Amino acid sequence: MQHKSFGEMTCPIARTLDLVGEWWSILILRDCFAGIRRFDDFQASLGIGTNTLTRRLNALVEAGMLERHRYSERPPRHEYLLTRRGRDFRPVLLALLAFGNAELTPEGETVVIVDATTGRQADPVVVDRRSGLELMEPRFRLAPGPAAKGATRERLASGRNEMLRPRPGPAESGPAA
């Protein structure tokens, strides 16, 4: 990373960004889900330098996202497998995929999620598992957790956080992008 560590920050978003290190790490995880396991295959997929790839793979192993597994003794060769924690990163990749598809594919989508039973394209949305309600519903809000410090409690109590609000009120809305 090019900057100071976010690891000491209490924000779970900052901590996650700290863990995955930088963009290459996220693309390596994406490739792992695509079935890639070996150094040369990551390199072919990503067009990334040997040193950078080595550093990123080591960091992901250290972060508990990947596991290094020796598949050849002579010469020594390793492959990299997703751990349980690495697999739990999936929703972040799905959210990045959905955003990219919605916003950044003027020439059409290259990868979509389909329901193989119906053949219909899926429309990913984040809901509460228990109630099935979309998290953008006004009933949901961010609240301090058990480990929240005073500053976090104050910020959240101000009621200004819009992370879970569906759209801006007219007074604060700028023109659309």
Place this chain on the structure above:
Amino acid sequence: MQHKSFGEMTCPIARTLDLVGEWWSILILRDCFAGIRRFDDFQASLGIGTNTLTRRLNALVEAGMLERHRYSERPPRHEYLLTRRGRDFRPVLLALLAFGNAELTPEGETVVIVDATTGRQADPVVVDRRSGLELMEPRFRLAPGPAAKGATRERLASGRNEMLRPRPGPAESGPAA
């Protein structure tokens, strides 16, 4: 960014990462949702250098995620508001939040999502809007979209992609992290 642009890649994940530039951009967007609009307030929240913050804000405006709005003529002062596109980045932040909460808060969570009607903590999960089914169900899979090139089609046709598979089969499972 420290590396070559991902913008030419067709993958929507790579394009999204290219758009948001680097970690600071995501934390700036997080702060925007928290109600922060002004340069000094971003700086106080992030502990970031003036030049870096200026560059990141300009890049987010250029990317169509933020809009610059002048609120004082003398001296000239601007605030930064989320655009429609910026607001659509919300699911990525929610996914990062959920991952951080699940994996990286050994001392307890600092920020949680609650259903204010019931007081219960929400458990975010990604479903298909139409059917309400979790995207990890076996019926969902990644498929080539209308703009997919040959290589993408081949990769997806191989059936190796595990992005939507709930857990590894025993043969490929390593020990949990």
